[in-house]
Structure formats: structure tokens, C-alpha cells
Amino acid sequence: MVKPTRVTNRIRSLRFGHGEMTQAELADRIGVTRQTVIAIEQGRYSPSLEIAFQIAQVFKVPLDEVFQYPALGSSRPMGAARE
Amino acid sequence: MTLEEMRAWARLVAAVGAYTGYVTVVLERTHGRPLAEVPYSAALVWSITAAIVGATVVETVIRTASPKVTSLKDVRDRQISRMGDYIGQSFVVIGATAAMFMAVAGLDQFWIANAIYLCFVLSAVLGNVTKVIAYRGTLPQW
Numbered sequence: 001m002v003k004p005t006r007v008t009n010r011i012r013s014l015r016f017g018h019g020e021m022t023q024a025e026l027a028d029r030i031g032v033t034r035q036t037v038i039a040i041e042q043g044r045y046s047p048s049l050e051i052a053f054q055i056a057q058v059f060k061v062p063l064d065e066v067f068q069y070p071a072l073g074s075s076r077p078m079g080a081a082r083e
Numbered sequence: 084m085t086l087e088e089m090r091a092w093a094r095l096v097a098a099v100g101a102y103t104g105y106v107t108v109v110l111e112r113t114h115g116r117p118l119a120e121v122p123y124s125a126a127l128v129w130s131i132t133a134a135i136v137g138a139t140v141v142e143t144v145i146r147t148a149s150p151k152v153t154s155l156k157d158v159r160d161r162q163i164s165r166m167g168d169y170i171g172q173s174f175v176v177i178g179a180t181a182a183m184f185m186a187v188a189g190l191d192q193f194w195i196a197n198a199i200y201l202c203f204v205l206s207a208v209l210g211n212v213t214k215v216i217a218y219r220g221t222l223p224q225w
Binding site: 005031032033034035036039044045046047048051 | 157159218
């Protein structure tokens, strides 16, 4: 079934916090097109795990400071919650 | 715009343009005859050739005129390309199946050839429209 991505991110604020890095600069650093960075930033594209880690490394922060995913809620198996 | 998005636009325009030209030429040649008796084969071959050459020419012109178009192809481009091709291929299967049944039914070569060509065009249109929508909107998740 087709569904939109639920992954959100803080790339825009992180870029501005790193010397107002442009989308083109970020794209060059991680080896993708500027259009892909725009799509990720706007939540129109859920990046691969590899790209996600590369973005986090550019900003020198853990992955979950760049990308967030909503809690699974009641569908989460019991005992699966993080301690 | 990436090179791959531009290619999708070029192929879409070329496929629709070449097929429109082909249909126009065939219909102009009827002169009251049944469609199956109209000479179509040369126009069909020229139309397919024009679609291939036309897409290449349009792509080259846009690349030359728009230095902002990047030739880098990344993982998103590959995912969009794969999805567009996957969806477009459905019409290739429909065309092949239709042609097989038309041949079994003994229909004229005109109808078989045109059914196949129409499905090629619909495949190109559907596949490239899918790619353009994915580039402009959200790449769906399964």
C-alpha cells in the first residue's frame, strides 16, 4: 500500500546552525543532488539509512537529532519500549 | 531539475508528440477507405524513430541551454526511475497479451501493430508521468 513518509527532520535548523550551510553544500558533502536534499528536508522523501547517517555525520550529531519518527503507540509489542 | 527528471519530461513529450503525428498521418491517408487498408508501416517506423531521436535532441538542447541541470544520479533518482519503469511496464504486458489474442483471432496486421504501438506509447506516458509526479511530489512508500 502506498503511504506518505512519517519521518520528520531538523535538517533546515541544523544547516542554519552550521554557518548557514546551503542545500547545495550539504548535497555535495553527501553525494546527492540538491533536489534530493530539498525533498528530504521538506519530508517528501524518506532517505536511505546510509544517507541519513551521512547527514548526521556532516552535522556531527546522533541520527535521532536529525530524524524523528512518531511513537508506534498501542500497536507496539509489549516489552518493546526502550528503557 | 535533475537530468533524470528532465529525461522523463523529454521522453513524455517525445512519445506523445510522435504518436500524435503518426495518428494524424494515418487518418489523413484514409480517403474513405477502411483503416486496415491504409498504408501505415512507414509512418509507424518513422514515428518510433522520431520519438527516440526527438527525446535525445530535446534532452541535449535543455542540457545545453540549462547549465543548472545536474548530471549526478543518486539513490532517489534510481528509486523513481525503477518505480516509473515498473508501473509503465504494465502496458507492455497488456499490449503483448492483446496482440497475441488479436493474432489468434486472425485480425488484420494493422490492428495488431497499432495495438502494440499504442501500448508502447501508453507505457511511456504512464511511466514518465509517474516519474514526474514522484519528482514534483512525494515518493510513495510501500
